[in-house]
Amino acid sequence: MTDASDTAYSSASVRWLTLLSICVATFLMPMSMSAVNVALPTIAEDLSADAVLVSWIPTMNLLGAIALQLPAGRIADIIGRKKVFLSGLLLFSVSSFAIILVEHIYWLLLMRLIQGVSGAMVFGTGMAIVSQVFALHGRGMALGLTSTSVYLGLTCGPPIGGWLTEGWNWHAVFLAPLPLAVLCAVLVWIHVRETERQPDQRLDWLGSLLFIAASSLFFIGLSELPSWQGALLGGVGLGLLALFVYQQEHSPHPLIRLRRMVQNRVFFRSIQASFLMYAANYPLQFLLSLYLQYIRDLSPAEAGQLMLLQAMMMAILAPLAGRLSDRLEPRIPATAGCILFGVGFMILAMLDQDSGLSQVVLALLVMGTGFGLFSSPNNNGALSVVATERLSIASSLLNISRTLGNMLGMAIVVFLFNWLIGKSQITADQFPALMQLLEWAFLLCAGYCLLAAWRSWSRGKVHVT
Structure with missing residues (x-):
């Protein structure tokens, strides 16, 4: 495959095998992430970690991802997307295996940082590969299926994490994705064509x-x-x-011309909407995991099974919304999704220690519907206005907006933990403070969603080919 032509992907079977290769990887990363969230209370007990250090377990993954996202995308545009993608998979596999040797919280945090770096390499190239392969063959639907693989990973992660934690130990949560990583590497090696090098470009x-x-x-x-x-x-x-x-x-040879990005109204406002929606979304599983296990006394497996409702709705709706955005203005389903996601957070903000689980179920179903409507149309609208030779860096920017949003959301949650609970383990005496923290965090997330709806709608009309 070259940047000037997609003739290597004129065969439908090759296109779909390529898509399968990318989808396996984009399933793998979120599955690992969401499985770890369910295991957090067990990890905290086993490693004697306080509340602040526990909150850093998902946060360190974000730190590695955001720091390397732009350089990884630019390197992929210069030396080839396939090389960077496979290198990311290798790094993820090595760091996941190394966690079986971890006996202290600080070593676990280091491994999570490395996993974040590997995620930047995979996500910074995966969407770009899919976008080029399907540029003339229903890109919205292909991006929707890529999003579906992410949500399937989120769906499978919590119950898998709960079962592995209860049946073996929390180390098994990190080892479980390794067979999938090997399968993905084989599929990518066989079916993905390397992009042309750009010898005139420099990092x-x-x-x-x-x-x-x-x-x-x-x-x-x-x-x-x-x-x-x-x-x-x-x-x-x-x-x-x-x-x-x-x-x-x-x-x-810049990583990105920021002035040009700002001047591209559709792309810039699409990444603003993405930033705000992911700022709301990323802390959700972490916060709900604490509520369901500490406040409602659910087991890790029970909490994981309940939380999969949101991701299940996202997985069902994402490809449908992506296909819809090939025929309809992307901002219409995307903006509706932002509003619904915010409504779900308002429902969660009304939780108390005696609330029925039906309230959590309703909120998760509404939120799954909202995010399923948002993600694929937003990505499709953004990438439809980007030149082929800049797809990797554009894909990285979309992932940076996602990761920056994740970072902001979790950083504020960590700040709330520092303020309301401090460096102590969560016990029954801390439950009132935990409930106050959850209410404030959910209300903040609802505010992010309303701002995202404004930026999504104001991007203007997009002609998606």
Whole structure:
């Protein structure tokens, strides 16, 4: 495959085998992530970790993903998407296997950081490969199926995590994805064609280092607020981010021309909507896992089975919404999805210690419907206005918006833990504070969804080919 032509994918069977290869990987990563969320209370007990360190287990994954997302996308455009994709799978497999040796919380956090880096390599290239392969053959539907694989991973993760944690131990949660990683690597190696190298292009090493430092320091600082150390780190991160923006405008081989991105109204507002929706979505399973296991005293398996309702609805609706966005304005289903997702958070914000589980079920079904309507049309609208030779970096930007949103959502949750609970293990005495934290977090997430609806609708009309 070359960047100028998709003739290597003129065969329908080759296109669908390629899509299957990508879908296996995009199933694998979220399955691992959501399975770990269910195991968090068991991990906390086994490693004697306080509430703040437990909240860093999903957060470290985000830190690795956001820091390497832009460089990974740019490297893929230069040396080839297949190489970067396979390297990400290898790194994920090695770090997952290494977790069986972990006996301290800090080593687990390091492995989660490495898994985040591998996720940046996989997600920064996967969507770009699918977008080019299906550019003339129903891209919205293909992106919808890619989204479905993500939601199927989210669906399978909680019950798998619960069963593995109860049947063996939490280490098994990290080992379970390894056979799928091997299968995915084989499928990608056989069916995905490598993109042409761009020898005239260079990686902007200075820009990459600036972005890694800026995103890492800002994220760590935000999570450490309201301490003065957190404010200092966050301020330095913002300063480096401003320097990164300036440097990118003057670099001969930038990671991204930010001015051009802002001028592309459809793409820029699509990534704004994505940022806000994922800021709302990412903390959801973490927060609900704590509510269901601590407050409602459900087992890990029971909590996982209940939480799969949202992802199940997303998996059903994502390909349908993607196909709809091939025929209809993408902003219509996407904006409706934002509003429904916010309604679900309002329902969750009304939970108390005696609420029936039917209230949680209703909220998850509404939220699954909302996010299923949003994701595929939003991605389809964004990528439809991007040149073929820039698809990897555009895919990385969409994933950066997702990861930045995840980062903001979890950083604020970590801040709330620092403020309301502190560095102590969650016990019955802390349940009132935990309920207050959950209410505030759910209301904040509802606000993110309303802002996302505004940005989604205001992107304007998109002609999707």
